[in-house]
Amino acid sequence: MKLRVYRIAVALGVATIAAAGTAQAQMRDRLEKISGIAVGDGIQKNIGGQIGTGRGNVQTPDSSIFIIQRDPFRSVRRGRQLFQRKFLPTQGFSGRDRAGNIATDASIGAGVVDSCAGCHGRPRGSAGFGGDVFTRPDSRDAPHLFGLGLQEMLGDEITADLRAIRAQALAAAQSSGTPQTRTLTSKGISYGSITANPNGTFVTTGVVGVNTDLRVRPFFAQGGTISIREFLVGAFNAEMGIQSDDADLRNAAINRQRITTPAGMVLDGALDAIEGPPVTGNNGLDPDGDGVSNELPISLVDHEEFYLLNYFKPATSISPDRAADVNAGRTIFNNVGCASCHIASLTINVDRRVADVETVFSDFNPGSPTTSGNPLNRLFATATAKIVTIDDPGSFPVLKRPALQSFVVNNFFADLKRHDLGNNFAERNFDGTLQRQFITEPLWGVATTAPYGHDGRSQTLEEVIIRHGGEAQAARDSFVAQSRANKNLVLAFLTSLVLFPPDDTASNTANINPGAANFPQAGHGAIALTPLFNNPADLE
Amino acid sequence: MALVAVIGVSVAVWALVSLARHPKGDPDTETEAAAVARPGGPTAQADLSRLRRAIEVLSQAHADLGGTDRRGAMNDLLSQGDAPTKLTLLLEAAASDPTEPDKDPLWGEMVQGLAAIWQGDTINSGIDLMVTESRPRARDAVVSSFAKLALERTSELTPPQQQRLTEAFIDLHNRLPALQRREVESAARKIAGNDVADLMQGKGMASDDELEVNREYKRALQDSQRVAAQ
Numbered sequence: 001m002k003l004r005v006y007r008i009a010v011a012l013g014v015a016t017i018a019a020a021g022t023a024q025a026q027m028r029d030r031l032e033k034i035s036g037i038a039v040g041d042g043i044q045k046n047i048g049g050q051i052g053t054g055r056g057n058v059q060t061p062d063s064s065i066f067i068i069q070r071d072p073f074r075s076v077r078r079g080r081q082l083f084q085r086k087f088l089p090t091q092g093f094s095g096r097d098r099a100g101n102i103a104t105d106a107s108i109g110a111g112v113v114d115s116c117a118g119c120h121g122r123p124r125g126s127a128g129f130g131g132d133v134f135t136r137p138d139s140r141d142a143p144h145l146f147g148l149g150l151q152e153m154l155g156d157e158i159t160a161d162l163r164a165i166r167a168q169a170l171a172a173a174q175s176s177g178t179p180q181t182r183t184l185t186s187k188g189i190s191y192g193s194i195t196a197n198p199n200g201t202f203v204t205t206g207v208v209g210v211n212t213d214l215r216v217r218p219f220f221a222q223g224g225t226i227s228i229r230e231f232l233v234g235a236f237n238a239e240m241g242i243q244s245d246d247a248d249l250r251n252a253a254i255n256r257q258r259i260t261t262p263a264g265m266v267l268d269g270a271l272d273a274i275e276g277p278p279v280t281g282n283n284g285l286d287p288d289g290d291g292v293s294n295e296l297p298i299s300l301v302d303h304e305e306f307y308l309l310n311y312f313k314p315a316t317s318i319s320p321d322r323a324a325d326v327n328a329g330r331t332i333f334n335n336v337g338c339a340s341c342h343i344a345s346l347t348i349n350v351d352r353r354v355a356d357v358e359t360v361f362s363d364f365n366p367g368s369p370t371t372s373g374n375p376l377n378r379l380f381a382t383a384t385a386k387i388v389t390i391d392d393p394g395s396f397p398v399l400k401r402p403a404l405q406s407f408v409v410n411n412f413f414a415d416l417k418r419h420d421l422g423n424n425f426a427e428r429n430f431d432g433t434l435q436r437q438f439i440t441e442p443l444w445g446v447a448t449t450a451p452y453g454h455d456g457r458s459q460t461l462e463e464v465i466i467r468h469g470g471e472a473q474a475a476r477d478s479f480v481a482q483s484r485a486n487k488n489l490v491l492a493f494l495t496s497l498v499l500f501p502p503d504d505t506a507s508n509t510a511n512i513n514p515g516a517a518n519f520p521q522a523g524h525g526a527i528a529l530t531p532l533f534n535n536p537a538d539l540e
Numbered sequence: 541m542a543l544v545a546v547i548g549v550s551v552a553v554w555a556l557v558s559l560a561r562h563p564k565g566d567p568d569t570e571t572e573a574a575a576v577a578r579p580g581g582p583t584a585q586a587d588l589s590r591l592r593r594a595i596e597v598l599s600q601a602h603a604d605l606g607g608t609d610r611r612g613a614m615n616d617l618l619s620q621g622d623a624p625t626k627l628t629l630l631l632e633a634a635a636s637d638p639t640e641p642d643k644d645p646l647w648g649e650m651v652q653g654l655a656a657i658w659q660g661d662t663i664n665s666g667i668d669l670m671v672t673e674s675r676p677r678a679r680d681a682v683v684s685s686f687a688k689l690a691l692e693r694t695s696e697l698t699p700p701q702q703q704r705l706t707e708a709f710i711d712l713h714n715r716l717p718a719l720q721r722r723e724v725e726s727a728a729r730k731i732a733g734n735d736v737a738d739l740m741q742g743k744g745m746a747s748d749d750e751l752e753v754n755r756e757y758k759r760a761l762q763d764s765q766r767v768a769a770q
Contacts, residue, residue, distance in 0.1 A: 318703060320699075323703065323732075324732075324733055324735060324752075324753050325753055327706055327707075327710065327732050327733075327735070327736050328735040328736060328739060328744075328751060328753055330707065330710050330711075331710050331735075331736050331739040331740060332739060332744075332745070334710060334711065334713070334714060335714075335739060335742075335745060339711065339714075344707070344711040345671045345708075345711060347671060347672045360700055406672065408668040408671050408672055410668075410671075410704070410707070411707070482745070483747060483748040483754075484748070485748045485751070485754040485757065485758075486744070486745070486748075486751075486754070489751075489753065489754075
């Protein structure tokens with residue numbers, strides 16, 4: 001067995017190709033009963049082609065495990081195409097029966113949409129943000145999904161750290177015969193303290209910002225869900241009426257087993273309350289009665305999870321003529337206290353992604369096509385592989401596994417803690433109660449995602465800053481006390497944190513080609529995954 | 541324990557470098573010299589013993605902080621040719637040395653040794669290290685090395701590296717000891733301009749016209765109004 005280690009960062013450095021395809025917010029596949037889609041546009045595989053040979057294993061060609069482990073960039077692309085796919089009623093998409101008690105089942109108020117991109121489709125072609133949904137009386141604003149895998153990994157690692165501290169406290173209590181208190185700190189973030197008693201019980205009144213089970217739940221505004229897999233299976237059901245009997249979630253949630261998903265996330269039903277799939281052996285395979293069973297086979301869940309794990313993080317767009325304003329604004333942001341919760345950088349110890357994409361400002365420069373942004377958004381993305389390859393016995397392509405190195409998540413601006421942000425941020429539930437605690441919203445991408453707040457009720461960045469209260473009152477007041485000019489500098493900094501349309505963003509996998517006919521409608525470059533496939537001619 | 545850890549990390553780094561030099565790890569192509577020097581080989585064992593002693597010397601309290609023992613130990617570490625190994629050893633020494641940096645006559649040499657490691661793409665990894673290094677004294681040494689780099693070798697920073705370093709300085713500043721704060725303020729003044737440095741020092745928060753960007757904006761606005769009035 002030959003092991004090749006790619007040291008630190010191996011730029012992908014793949015030649016520009018023309019087959020990357022263009023993108024729309026939502027897409028039909030070319031094999032459906034529609035015409036007029038040019039070759040290279042749309043989804044190239046029908047739903048059966050995307051399902052492939054099921055989950056399989058590393059020896060089963062065209063299975064999700066085989067593709068994730070031997071052709072991972074294809075899996076990412078396939079997950080992306082699934083994310084954009086406009087599902088049809090014949091594939092299980094349906095406006096399910098919305099009868100029931102919305103106070104106990106918020107998904108009754110969810111929209112009916114035929115694709116993931118219907119709610120998370122801006123900027124165009126991305127897993128971005130979208131409109132408001134009626135899962136609360138005052139609506140919830142669909143967040144962007146850029147950098148989702150990094151959030152999952154951070155939450156999971158912090159949980160492991162906090163639980164390790166709890167275990168040390170318990171061991172010390174039992175060996176000493178007296179209660180032992182430990183501070184709960186991970187990645188420089190304080191979650192209060194916990195006291196272990198010799199009899200194995202814990203005093204958790206000192207725990208702050210996280211449930212007493214010490215599980216960080218990075219997803220949903222209130223901090224409700226642990227993993228991407230639970231998130232996506234739940235959303236497919238609640239928003240699209242597409243139901244999955246996902247074996248991983250079933251085994252973790254119902255059978256209380258410890259499972260590792262193909263994307264490497266460990267879900268342990270003995271330790272955590274895992275959200276089960278909507279379809280189980282107890283309610284049959286067509287609980288919505290639409291005549292379609294097995295609507296979301298496990299291989300599709302695998303590709304979708306892998307795509308979202310690896311999804312690009314947001315960009316920073318700082319043109320040279322804005323740098324002074326942005327940097328001054330960032331310093332004021334720190335000085336007034338925003339950074340006490342909106343922490344700029346956090347470190348992941350073990351990065352499960354197969355690549356990182358760093359996207360920054362780069363002015364359009366036809367003389368330097370290999371590093372130039374295009375006129376559409378003046379951004380350039382650099383993709384860096386983070387894999388090791390293992391040439392295992394047999395004739396299959398080599399295994400390409402994540403290098404599992406550490407990774408610094410820069411320009412994140414969150415602490416993965418819940419906070420009470422005061423009355424202006426409180427949220428009404430349908431049963432009349434108020435949700436007062438919200439997990440800190442990462443500020444990356446914030447320039448692109450108006451309106452603001454969990455409910456989208458603040459139209460501008462300044463309004464949502466001023467809306468802060470509770471634990472953020474002092475920082476908010478300090479911002480308000482700034483001069484108009486200084487406030488503008490903070491806003492200049494925040495507007496440098498942007499999202500981007502991947503298929504319209506030049507990168508080292510697809511440079512600009514200013515000589516192309518109709519440039520920049522053609523030849524504008526893209527973050528192209530197709531050149532990284534084992535067989536780039538086999539399009540997704 | 542710490543020493544075991546550093547040697548372990550060092551060997552791991554060494555192994556990575558070795559694999560990178562011989563991507564297929566083919567033992568048939570290994571030279572005799574490489575076999576002697578590889579982890580576990582006689583030369584490597586001797587080197588590790590010497591380096592272990594150097595770190596032990598630096599981790600102890602000394603009456604004469606600039607004495608030959610400490611200086612010799614530091615020179616042993618600084619003489620390491622392999623950058624990843626040198627980095628690992630210097631950071632371990634920095635972390636285990638109880639001497640306060642502003643009283644340490646060898647601090648500047650260590651900072652210089654670290655700064656010399658930052659070249660080309662390793663600058664990006666080094667900036668990340670300012671965030672990831674959790675041992676305070678080691679983190680401070682890395683910060684000081686980048687402040688030195690920013691002040692003395694500004695032209696070696698690419699524009700993205702300059703921006704990233706500015707951001708790291710801004711984000712870290714409030715958490716640093718006084719010595720590193722002062723260094724970072726000077727470095728920020730060099731690579732990011734007066735406003736960032738002034739704001740780090742607590743200036744510019746009280747009124748509209750303390751910052752250069754705001755004065756410039758106001759001047760431009762007045763110019764426009766003057767033109768419009770004519």
